[in-house]
Amino acid sequence: MKQILLSLELLKIEIANTIGTQVLYCRSGGGAGSILLLKLSNGNRIMAWRYWEIYKNNNLLCTAEDDTTAVYGIISQTAPLLENKYIYSFNLDPLYNISIMFSDNFCLKIYSVKDVYDDLPNWNYSIPDKNIVYEITSNLEIECKSWQ
Numbered sequence: 001m002k003q004i005l006l007s008l009e010l011l012k013i014e015i016a017n018t019i020g021t022q023v024l025y026c027r028s029g030g031g032a033g034s035i036l037l038l039k040l041s042n043g044n045r046i047m048a049w050r051y052w053e054i055y056k057n058n059n060l061l062c063t064a065e066d067d068t069t070a071v072y073g074i075i076s077q078t079a080p081l082l083e084n085k086y087i088y089s090f091n092l093d094p095l096y097n098i099s100i101m102f103s104d105n106f107c108l109k110i111y112s113v114k115d116v117y118d119d120l121p122n123w124n125y126s127i128p129d130k131n132i133v134y135e136i137t138s139n140l141e142i143e144c145k146s147w148q
Contacts, residue, residue: 008094011134011142015098015125018044018087023102026082030070036079038108040087045126046100048110052123054078055107082106096122096136114140 018040025039036048053063061081067073085102092098096112112122115138124135131147 008092008096008142011125012092014127014132014134015090015092017042018046018100019089021087023082023085023087026079027076028064028079029068029073029076033068034064034066034075036064036108036110038082043127043129045128046110046123047126048108048123049121050111050113050123052108052110054082055109056081057105058107082108096140096142098123112136112140114138 021044022041023038024041026037028034028036034052036052038046040046048064051064054061062074062078064075066075066078068075070076082102085104085106087100087102089101090098098110100108100110102108110123119138121138122136122140124133126133126147128147133145133147135143135145137143
């Protein structure tokens with residue numbers, strides 16, 4: 001299963017199901033480099049493959065370009081701060097940049113870039129129970145794929 005979605009609105013509706021969910025797991029750094037993974041209490045996942053930033057109280061804590069050293073790097077230290085936080089809102093713009101607001105004044109911003117030379121996705125939103133992954137591609141398109 002692989003198809004291009006034509007509607008940003010459908011993705012917004014799916015992501016709206018994260019409102020009120022808790023982040024159970026959030027990791028980046030080490031062998032994963034700067035790839036960021038969030039596992040949510042509803043079973044869904046958000047994965048950022050390219051550039052992202054984490055803020056608290058509007059202060060930048062770290063970015064995907066910071067030190068990825070396992071355990072001691074700033075990314076490895078900062079990503080878990082989102083654990084046990086609740087998602088209370090998000091903004092997904094027409095260029096597929098997403099800002100996710102969490103409890104305790106945390107915010108995750110994931111940026112999407114067009115890159116015709118690299119097929120690495122920008123980010124994705126996975127719904128394992130529905131066997132669906134919505135992926136923002138390097139061509140700035142939404143692809144719907146199977147989870148399995």
